[in-house]
Amino acid sequence: MANTSTLGRTTLLDRQDGRSQVVAPFDPSSEGVPPRGRGSGTLPGRDAPAGHLHGEVLTRLRDYIVEGELPAGARVPERLLCERLGISRTPLREALKVLAAEGLIDLLPNRGARVRRLDESELIELFDVMGGLEALAGRLACENLTDVDFDAIERLHHEMYGHYLRRDLHGYFACNQAIHQAIVTAARNATLSATYATFAGRVRRARYSANLDADRDRWGEAMREHEEILDALHRRAGAELSDILFRHLRNKYRSAARQTAERVQAKPVHDLT
Amino acid sequence: MANTSTLGRTTLLDRQDGRSQVVAPFDPSSEGVPPRGRGSGTLPGRDAPAGHLHGEVLTRLRDYIVEGELPAGARVPERLLCERLGISRTPLREALKVLAAEGLIDLLPNRGARVRRLDESELIELFDVMGGLEALAGRLACENLTDVDFDAIERLHHEMYGHYLRRDLHGYFACNQAIHQAIVTAARNATLSATYATFAGRVRRARYSANLDADRDRWGEAMREHEEILDALHRRAGAELSDILFRHLRNKYRSAARQTAERVQAKPVHDLT
DNA sequence: GCGCCCTAAAATGCATTCATTTTTCAGGCC
DNA sequence: GGCCTGAAAAATGAATGCATTTTAGGGCGC
Incomplete structure (x- = not known):
């Protein structure tokens, strides 16, 4: 079953020491997805199949965490993820709130999200x-x-x-x-x-x-x-x-x-x- | 302990038939709270004590639902709640996502949130x-x-x-x-x-x-x-x-x-x- | 050299704005 | 009168912008 998602699918981080690190410099034209927003014309053809960005991002992040692509203890790089997924911060942040409610990440006030460490x-x-x-x-x-x-x-x-x-x-x-x-x-x-x-x-x-x-x-x-x-x-x-x-x-x-x-x-x- | 919240505390809805209804016409100067945003100067004094808007809104909404102030089956009036609580839609929507994850509300794509009916x-x-x-x-x-x-x-x-x-x-x-x-x-x-x-x-x-x-x-x-x-x-x-x-x-x-x-x-x- | 303070850069929280979809409802047709 | 059509209004999803907080460096004194 192919990837029906709107979002890009790339490796996010490589280091496991908690310091997030870009695998490759950001280049929207290579890996990312053209921004959907107002600027560029949103493609009318089957763009977001399953539904709404928030849900997709949520699923994707859950996978990232469970698969360990976002290593435990690591800070969740909001900006980077937005670029990688080709979305804005709004749906990402919504997804983070849900993940926190699920107990997968911790949300530190004013200090971002960290993948919950499983001691x-x-x-x-x-x-x-x-x-x-x-x-x-x-x-x-x-x-x-x-x-x-x-x-x-x-x-x-x-x-x-x-x-x-x-x-x-x-x-x-x-x-x-x-x-x-x-x-x-x-x-x-x-x-x-x-x-x-x-x-x-x-x-x-x-x-x-x-x-x-x-x-x-x-x-x-x-x-x-x-x-x-x-x-x-x-x-x-x-x-x-x-x-x-x-x-x-x-x-x-x-x-x-x-x-x-x-x-x-x-x-x-x-x-x- | 008094209400330490930033948010206003008012009755939201009165009817139980699923059609939301404003109790009184909106008047920020009477019931609401002055908008915090950039426009008006954000008060520096103990404004959001417990923490961040999102969390407060979340708690508040949970109470509304559990207390039945937001009746089961009713649509969650995003706009109205924002006005009542004196916040913008962003933190409210974040809270709604979490409530949906908790099973208290249903999120219908493009059609808003409804308080989950407990059959x-x-x-x-x-x-x-x-x-x-x-x-x-x-x-x-x-x-x-x-x-x-x-x-x-x-x-x-x-x-x-x-x-x-x-x-x-x-x-x-x-x-x-x-x-x-x-x-x-x-x-x-x-x-x-x-x-x-x-x-x-x-x-x-x-x-x-x-x-x-x-x-x-x-x-x-x-x-x-x-x-x-x-x-x-x-x-x-x-x-x-x-x-x-x-x-x-x-x-x-x-x-x-x-x-x-x-x-x-x-x-x-x-x-x- | 090490720690402290101060400033600049980045990240975060939230408000606002824009694009779409849904809903409403007036008007026309049967 | 009821029902379909369609345009205006409202609501929703997401992007962008602004204010504040946190973090990262750099210079200074010890």
Whole structure:
């Protein structure tokens, strides 16, 4: 699917030390998009397809942050982004306000926006909230699950088990995520789904190395937990499933944290200010 | 504490039928605030104390919506609000974007903002999410609760019981809310607290008549549930408390819905489009 | 050399202005 | 009378401009 956006798509920053740096000097004629405003004639042809600049910018910035293109802790270069995206500051600033509300950036009064740094304590908090949301999803799913829903999840489960046996980490992850998402969807609560998606975005930024290959014990444990999940789901045991899911997330975090610790021990870094 | 705000404080709308209506013709010299901009000299003395217009406007609008001053379903009159608040459209629009992200208003492209209508199905969703968050809070509280924390909650509980015996609805509600808030606080998870606060705001709009006086059975049941809550908290039984809290919220909703239904039956309305 | 003060440049907050879209409503047609 | 048409009015989205604050340098004194 092609880029249907009005906005330019370029690398923004290169340095990770918090000092923003232009990758290449600004040249509107090369990378940017002709300004839409009053001066030049706004093209009438499918210009802003999805809708309005603000929403597009919002999506784009979210991606930049989640993908790490705007590094954590870095100041968000308002001016530069405007040039890169070929827009004025107004829609950008609107998007920044929303991102701040979502918890992705901090807005310092009169001192601009900074990409929120995800320290360990906040990551714990996020994982716990995710655990709480999944626990809720599990409970609601038990109330609303159709047999068709269950069959689909069961299929995913068995497929995932196959990946587990073959030690196919990639396939395993895909199925794993699909199962969790299916449970949330089966909860049939749009508010929950939206909230879950927001937090999933915030967690995804962490890019913790859930390298199950390096943690065979955890992989087996996770698989066993998923057996329990499927079983509880089958029995429509809401409270039980709720509990399993929360602990599942907790264990997932613990494994990730353990690995992070090991990596830090092996090669100490100063990233965790 | 007085109104430390820059912004005027006036009634905005009077009609509840979705058509916004000016209460009184606009007259900057009477109700409004002198424009801050370049034209008139911006007062140097403590003008915007808390901080920046955007944040203040945001808080103010949230209040307007939660308090019902901006009725559900009504269009948000951008121009009028600007005049009333004595600001330009820029900060207002920024605030609207954030409110939309919070789920309080809908933003229709090119067609302005409307206060989100809270229909029954969404109220169910919100209650369930609140239940899930409280369930999480209970679980975490059990992990982190100090004896001092517990004692404080126990005191609140007994105070609430006193109100219950005396059929003091007001005092009961106050204690009830304080207990639930204390549990969330005891979870010691700032992310959870913030999320909880957001949803609490959204639910508060509903102003469902949780008239326990008219539902004695529920009141007794609620009190019994709170006994269980306190007991589970005392035993630090996280999973159990989690379950109780979710069901507690469910029952609370059911009671509210039952009363709403009775009221509708008594006096049918067409508000629930 | 190091820190402080002062000035210039940049960034930020908000107001204002411009271009478009939507809405309103008067007039004409059926 | 009701309904469509279309132009004027209002509302919206975004750009630009101005005032203020913050930041970056540079000169000065210690």
